[in-house]
Amino acid sequence: MAKHRGRGFATIEYPTGMNQNGDPSQAWIKLKPDGRVDVFSGTVDIGQGSKTVHTQIVADALGVPYDWVTMDNTNTDSSAVCTGTFASRGTFIGGNAVRLAAERVRERIIDIASKELEIDPSDLEIENGEVIAKGAPQKKIGIPDVAGAATYNYGELISGSSTALKPFADVDDSTGQVEIEPHSAISYAACVADVVVDDETGEVVVEKLVQVYDVGRAINPTLVEGQIEGGAIMGLGLGLTENSYPYYPSPENRGGEFGAYLGPALHDLPELDNVIIENPSEDGPFGAKAIGEMANNAQPPAIATAIFDAVGVWVTEMPATPERVLEALEAKREPRRDGKRVIFDEHISVRTVSSNGGEGFLGVDA
Amino acid sequence: MKLTVNGIEQEIFSPPLTPLLHVLRDELDVTSPKAGCQQGGCGTCTVLIDGEPRRSCLTAVAAVDGSEITTLEGLGEPEQLSPVQAAFHERYAAQCGFCTPGMVVAATALIERKGGPVERDEVLEALGGHYCRCTGYVKIVDAVMAASRGQTGAREDEPETGEEAPVMIPGSPA
Numbered sequence: 001m002a003k004h005r006g007r008g009f010a011t012i013e014y015p016t017g018m019n020q021n022g023d024p025s026q027a028w029i030k031l032k033p034d035g036r037v038d039v040f041s042g043t044v045d046i047g048q049g050s051k052t053v054h055t056q057i058v059a060d061a062l063g064v065p066y067d068w069v070t071m072d073n074t075n076t077d078s079s080a081v082c083t084g085t086f087a088s089r090g091t092f093i094g095g096n097a098v099r100l101a102a103e104r105v106r107e108r109i110i111d112i113a114s115k116e117l118e119i120d121p122s123d124l125e126i127e128n129g130e131v132i133a134k135g136a137p138q139k140k141i142g143i144p145d146v147a148g149a150a151t152y153n154y155g156e157l158i159s160g161s162s163t164a165l166k167p168f169a170d171v172d173d174s175t176g177q178v179e180i181e182p183h184s185a186i187s188y189a190a191c192v193a194d195v196v197v198d199d200e201t202g203e204v205v206v207e208k209l210v211q212v213y214d215v216g217r218a219i220n221p222t223l224v225e226g227q228i229e230g231g232a233i234m235g236l237g238l239g240l241t242e243n244s245y246p247y248y249p250s251p252e253n254r255g256g257e258f259g260a261y262l263g264p265a266l267h268d269l270p271e272l273d274n275v276i277i278e279n280p281s282e283d284g285p286f287g288a289k290a291i292g293e294m295a296n297n298a299q300p301p302a303i304a305t306a307i308f309d310a311v312g313v314w315v316t317e318m319p320a321t322p323e324r325v326l327e328a329l330e331a332k333r334e335p336r337r338d339g340k341r342v343i344f345d346e347h348i349s350v351r352t353v354s355s356n357g358g359e360g361f362l363g364v365d366a
Numbered sequence: 367m368k369l370t371v372n373g374i375e376q377e378i379f380s381p382p383l384t385p386l387l388h389v390l391r392d393e394l395d396v397t398s399p400k401a402g403c404q405q406g407g408c409g410t411c412t413v414l415i416d417g418e419p420r421r422s423c424l425t426a427v428a429a430v431d432g433s434e435i436t437t438l439e440g441l442g443e444p445e446q447l448s449p450v451q452a453a454f455h456e457r458y459a460a461q462c463g464f465c466t467p468g469m470v471v472a473a474t475a476l477i478e479r480k481g482g483p484v485e486r487d488e489v490l491e492a493l494g495g496h497y498c499r500c501t502g503y504v505k506i507v508d509a510v511m512a513a514s515r516g517q518t519g520a521r522e523d524e525p526e527t528g529e530e531a532p533v534m535i536p537g538s539p540a
């Protein structure tokens with residue numbers, strides 16, 4: 001009876017966003033007369049940071065300082081439509097919606113600045129809140145002046161809207177093929193788990209998780225890290241303690257109380273080593289893919305392989321509770337068939353044959 | 367019954383066995399303590415009762431008649447955050463924020479009790495009964511340790527000396 005160390009790893013690929021149902025995210029952006037930017041996007045920030053990331057995307061796509069941009073997603077009544085905050089789609093799909101809308105606003109800003117400066121739009125660029133003539137930086141106009149001119153001289157509201165939508169991927173029944181890829185970008189991740197397994201109690205302790213995530217482009221690395229850390233602890237829970245079966249997905253039967261569902265607490269926190277890999281996607285906003293839901297996918301299989309490495313048994317159903325680990329160890333020690341102890345071991349079983357090789361038995365070809 | 371909540375004396379009219387949590391939230395409209403589990407398991411309802419962190423969901427209001435209660439609202443103002451609040455803000459220690467009121471209040475008590483830098487295992491001890499579903503706790507532990515060392519108010523993502531400055535997208539807050 002002893003504690004055994006083991007190391008295991010798992011890799012995953014994750015389709016960013018959920019596109020096969022043709023689910024849109026919309027955004028609408030308008031400029032106030034003082035040049036400040038109001039964004040109405042449907043994507044709801046539930047703590048993952050999409051509000052911050054979308055604000056960054058708009059600021060960068062427009063060429064204005066971050067604090068000029070106000071993200072208003074305070075209500076679902078007046079906001080643009082977004083299918084939802086799930087499936088790692090916030091940055092990629094919602095982010096594309098605000099980026100495309102911001103690009104349209106940018107065009108309108110340049111059009112009006114072109115009239116004010118009497119310079120062709122193609123010779124203008126926006127930098128840090130100012131529209132500047134390419135190659136002649138002394139010729140410029142601030143965006144507040146452009147927005148003021150639009151409002152009071154030209155009678156225009158500078159605005160832009162957009163929808164990020166990948167159309168429904170229909171399956172052709174005769175060929176079984178789809179015409180469009182159902183996903184937009186594939187993210188990759190790997191996780192290495194170091195565990196200690198107690199073969200007497202069945203308890204598994206995860207000591208370290210190394211986590212490597214390809215996010216396309218980390219628009220906000222600290223928020224990406226927050227998702228990786230949060231996902232690690234969720235994945236740890238899925239691997240060791242959390243279980244909503246047999247109730248899931250029926251809400252009538254869900255666990256009756258908080259204490260009946262075990263998620264990891266502070267004392268379960270392993271050492272975390274996080275690596276962000278930037279492998280830009282062609283279609284994502286500034287090359288971004290995703291890091292949301294995918295962040296808790298790789299830990300359970302990594303933990304399962306680490307348990308195998310430690311004690312030589314596979315726990316094939318997650319979470320790997322002490323009971324399941326002990327059951328697997330027991331099954332290895334004493335295999336059972338139909339619940340009965342049946343022993344066959346080719347090394348110890350003596351091959352038994354009749355002395356004449358079976359000759360004389362009916363139906364047996366000697 | 368009377369309570370002094372965040373420095374203001376209040377007359378309490380709820381029945382004596384009402385949990386302090388509901389007195390705060392429903393009678394006094396002090397809503398930072400959250401009703402997470404209401405059975406003592408998650409810690410998000412934690413408030414300071416005469417300076418000690420206590421679970422308000424399990425505390426009958428009559429049992430603390432006359433006490434001083436401090437909640438998150440009593441620690442700082444949006445424009446003037448307390449050291450723990452500032453550290454949580456700067457170090458991204460909140461995601462959905464549901465656990466944050468209890469974490470901040472309990473961390474404040476820990477730092478006050480210690481009166482100096484707190485170590486990692488002390489944070490684990492003091493916040494071990496506080497449940498967070500989002501952050502994976504890493505940045506919460508960092509923030510509490512930083513607050514106890516007075517390391518707030520600095521730009522967290524300034525590159526350390528010798529480290530190469532990260533490439534930033536113009537306009538990014540970082």
Ligand code: FES
Nearest residue numbers: 402403404409423
């Ligand atoms: S609500 Fe009081 S501990 Fe959860």
Ligand code: FES
Nearest residue numbers: 461465498499500
């Ligand atoms: S930040 Fe969401 S529960 Fe802690």
